[in-house]
Amino acid sequence: MAISEEYRKFKPIRNRLRKLNIDSILFLIIGKVYHLEKSPIEEMPRSGMTTWELLLLLKWSIVFSSKETKRLATDKDIRDLLILNQSMNTDLGFDKSVKNQIIKFMRRAAFQQFWLQGNQFLNKSSIGRLIELYFKMDSKFDLNSFFISEISMTTKDVFDHLFIVWFFLESLNEENPYLNKGFFLNWNGYDENKLNTFLSLISINYDEAYDISNKSFNRNLKLQNVERSPFKDRPFLRTDKGLLCVSRNIYSYFMYDFLYSFPSLKSNGNFNRIFSDTFEDYVFNALNEITKNVKRDNFFKELFKDSKNADFLIVEAHYRLIIECKFIKLKEILQINPLDDLLKERLDKDIIKGVVQSIISLNNLEDINTSGCRFDNFIFVVTYSELFLGNGRSVWDEFLYDAVRSSYPDLKLDHFNPDCLFFVPIDDLDILCSIFKDKPMEMFEKLASIVEDNKKPENLKFVFNQYFPNESNKNRDRLVTNFEEYFNALLSEMNR
Numbered sequence: 131m132a133i134s135e136e137y138r139k140f141k142p143i144r145n146r147l148r149k150l151n152i153d154s155i156l157f158l159i160i161g162k163v164y165h166l167e168k169s170p171i172e173e174m175p176r177s178g179m180t181t182w183e184l185l186l187l188l189k190w191s192i193v194f195s196s197k198e199t200k201r202l203a204t205d206k207d208i209r210d211l212l213i214l215n216q217s218m219n220t221d222l223g224f225d226k227s228v229k230n231q232i233i234k235f236m237r238r239a240a241f242q243q244f245w246l247q248g249n250q251f252l253n254k255s256s257i258g259r260l261i262e263l264y265f266k267m268d269s270k271f272d273l274n275s276f277f278i279s280e281i282s283m284t285t286k287d288v289f290d291h292l293f294i295v296w297f298f299l300e301s302l303n304e305e306n307p308y309l310n311k312g313f314f315l316n317w318n319g320y321d322e323n324k325l326n327t328f329l330s331l332i333s334i335n336y337d338e339a340y341d342i343s344n345k346s347f348n349r350n351l352k353l354q355n356v357e358r359s360p361f362k363d364r365p366f367l368r369t370d371k372g373l374l375c376v377s378r379n380i381y382s383y384f385m386y387d388f389l390y391s392f393p394s395l396k397s398n399g400n401f402n403r404i405f406s407d408t409f410e411d412y413v414f415n416a417l418n419e420i421t422k423n424v425k426r427d428n429f430f431k432e433l434f435k436d437s438k439n440a441d442f443l444i445v446e447a448h449y450r451l452i453i454e455c456k457f458i459k460l461k462e463i464l465q466i467n468p469l470d471d472l473l474k475e476r477l478d479k480d481i482i483k484g485v486v487q488s489i490i491s492l493n494n495l496e497d498i499n500t501s502g503c504r505f506d507n508f509i510f511v512v513t514y515s516e517l518f519l520g521n522g523r524s525v526w527d528e529f530l531y532d533a534v535r536s537s538y539p540d541l542k543l544d545h546f547n548p549d550c551l552f553f554v555p556i557d558d559l560d561i562l563c564s565i566f567k568d569k570p571m572e573m574f575e576k577l578a579s580i581v582e583d584n585k586k587p588e589n590l591k592f593v594f595n596q597y598f599p600n601e602s603n604k605n606r607d608r609l610v611t612n613f614e615e616y617f618n619a620l621l622s623e624m625n626r
Contacts, residue, residue: 136351139218143211147194152336155191155203156367159184160376161304162208167378179212181377185359187211188376192336192343215355252296252382255560258609260289261616263412264389271404276393281327285389290319290620291328292385299378308372318623331392332384333366333373363391390459390514406457410441413455413512413556417442419563419608421570430491433498440484440491449574450507452491454484459515481519481553482533484511489534489546496545508550508577512559521590522551549581558594564606565598 147155163184187208264273264285274285281288298313314320334342342360349357365381366373375381393401417424421444430439442453458480488509499505509522519525526548534541554562566573580597583589591597 134351136218140351143190143214143218144194146207146211146214147191148196149199149201150191150195150203150207151199151201152191152195152197155195155207156188156374157307158203158205158208159188159191160307160374163188163377164302164304164307178209181379182359183212183215183355184208185361185377185380186215186355189343189346189354189360192339193347252386254613255606255609256386256557257293257616258606258612259412259556259560260386260389261612262609263408264289266612267408267411269405269408271393271397271401271408273389273393273401273405276397276401280392280396281331283324283327287319287324288328289389291325292388293616293620294624295332296381296385299375299381302375307374308369309366309375310372316624329366329368329373331388332364332381333368334364335368338364339367362387387459387515402457406455409457409514409556410455413453413559414442416556416559416563417444417453419567420444420573421446421568423570430494434491434494437494438487438490439494440488443491443495444570446570446574448503448505449571449578450492450495450505451510451574451577452488452507453510453512454488455512456480456484457514458517459513460517460519481511481513481517482530482537485509485530485551486534486538486541489541489543492545493542506550506574506578507545507547508552508574509546510552510554510559512554512556514556516555516557516593517553518593519553520592521584522553523548523584524590525553526551547581549584550577552577552594554594560606560609561595561598561601565601 162179163181166179166181166184277283277285277288283291294314294317295309298309302309311322311325314325339361342364346354346357346360359376359380361376362380362383365377365384366375368374393405414424414426423444423446425443425445427439427441429443430437440452440454442455444451444453488511492507492509496505520528530548534543562573566576576597595601
């Protein structure tokens with residue numbers, strides 16, 4: 131069988147890894163990952179290595195290194211392997227034959243890198259949001275019964291264990307990186323059966339690590355430099371000395387994602403379908419921070435009974451904001467291979483449909499507009515997680531226009547401006563609601579200024595929170611309260 135060009139280039143990496151003891155190289159790589167994660171992001175280029183490159187090397191080491199090999203890995207081995215990988219992938223991601231290849235490359239790079247740059251997922255506000263969504267809000271999907279049925283743990287049991295691990299990870303270091311059951315012994319909620327169940331959910335042994343790493347390796351070799359680490363689903367390795375976390379940032383992502391991904395995977399889509407109503411309620415409560423004048427979808431239904439409608443509407447003076455909610459994440463295939471046909475196919479029922487419903491609602495509002503007022507119209511598609519689609523104009527030109535025209539050829543676009551379309555993850559919506567609490571006009575004026583500034587290409591931003599660079603890391607008051615109440619209660623249970 132012919133050897134591919136990519137694999138031919140990869141062989142020197144494989145051959146070097148085969149000469150190294152697996153325990154030594156894993157420990158060395160994970161130590162470097164720990165060091166980078168505790169360092170300021172700007173130090174990463176100076177170090178000559180990146181977290182995502184190290185995690186890729188970790189995966190390959192599990193496939194090709196072995197316990198039988200005696201030679202211990204050194205810093206020079208790591209540097210040489212990274213240089214070999216960089217030389218193998220000089221043209222990675224740029225295919226001049228593909229339309230809009232720059233934004234596609236940016237999307238790949240964002241999914242590969244953004245989640246590993248600092249603590250992107252967990253702060254007081256994001257934990258407070260999890261508490262709000264999954265514990266405080268009413269839902270027709272009984273998440274508690276679901277977890278009891280699946281793993282004999284309540285939702286709170288699961289969250290407590292997730293949080294305690296995250297809390298104690300901060301005390302681990304390169305010399306003492308192992309997590310063990312002793313961390314849980316002083317907790318009132320300690321239950322050995324539940325703990326064993328939980329640890330099996332977050333960790334894998336060497337054989338399991340080999341299986342998932344080898345499966346990942348056997349996919350497109352060239353794209354492995356832009357796919358997420360396979361450890362995102364099980365971020366700990368089980369060793370004789372304890373549990374070894376491959377990356378704190380991966381665990382942070384895992385903790386934030388688990389209460390969404392696990393029921394999504396195990397409920398045959400019922401969780402996503404039913405819990406989406408709860409997500410809409412959350413968005414409604416958030417929007418009410420800005421203004422109490424938020425109209426829900428029943429407003430549209432009363433006026434336009436036979437029409438598809440968006441979820442929310444805010445009107446202030448000559449401004450309109452139409453909001454559509456989508457309780458989704460981007461499928462992994464679209465993260466590493468974002469070709470137009472795949473984007474159209476996989477996003478048809480979610481993002482494309484959401485944009486179309488928003489445009490229909492906009493058209494309906496214009497049809498009954500007898501005031502003579504010329505409205506500035508904005509559309510938000512609010513999602514559970516960051517999709518890294520880019521700004522509205524870029525996405526419209528990339529694939530959305532063709533998808534809309536193909537499926538909805540009669541849809542009027544007279545009142546729709548792609549420059550006024552924003553894809554907003556829920557975290558960014560919370561930022562917006564915090565900045566413009568009780569100030570709807572200021573919010574609209576800011577959106578209008580963004581649209582105006584974006585007429586200059588150099589001002590375009592890839593993700594929404596980049597328009598608020600000084601606000602994205604600030605905590606949101608209403609969510610911080612959730613965190614502090616939960617943390618204080620759990621802390622009292624840890625001090626028995």
